[in-house]
Amino acid sequence: MNLEGDPDHVVNQGALCSKGAAMMATHDSPERLTAPDTGPPAATAGRRFSWDEALDRIAKKVKATRDASWIATEKDGDVEYQVNRTDAIGFLGGAQNTNEECYLFAKMGRLLGTAYVEHQARL
Numbered sequence: 001m002n003l004e005g006d007p008d009h010v011v012n013q014g015a016l017c018s019k020g021a022a023m024m025a026t027h028d029s030p031e032r033l034t035a036p037d038t039g040p041p042a043a044t045a046g047r048r049f050s051w052d053e054a055l056d057r058i059a060k061k062v063k064a065t066r067d068a069s070w071i072a073t074e075k076d077g078d079v080e081y082q083v084n085r086t087d088a089i090g091f092l093g094g095a096q097n098t099n100e101e102c103y104l105f106a107k108m109g110r111l112l113g114t115a116y117v118e119h120q121a122r123l
Contacts, residue, residue: 026096065089066112090116 039046
């Protein structure tokens with residue numbers, strides 16, 4: 001695989017941005033985790049398990065958090081409004097995400113009822 005910029009580009013003259021320069025190391029590193037692991041980041045003896053088990057665990061934790069923190073209505077003065085949201089879940093996108101992935105993150109956040117959807121580029 002080869003990554004290189006366009007040397008005829010009028011702005012960057014072929015230089016890669018930090019996102020492009022880091023792309024190979026991010027996706028092709030031998031240190032990259034390829035299966036779910038319960039150990040801390042530096043552990044070598046963590047328990048590996050299947051993607052199905054990982055997704056089930058994540059879904060149960062997200063559902064429990066959403067149920068425990070659900071806000072159905074909010075009162076403003078004498079008027080009560082239906083808001084249907086949770087303030088306990090947030091989504092954070094990163095510079096390596098494509099536009100399509102960011103769109104899906106935003107849709108998933110709204111589906112779960114959170115208004116906290118941010119992107120690294122705004123920070």
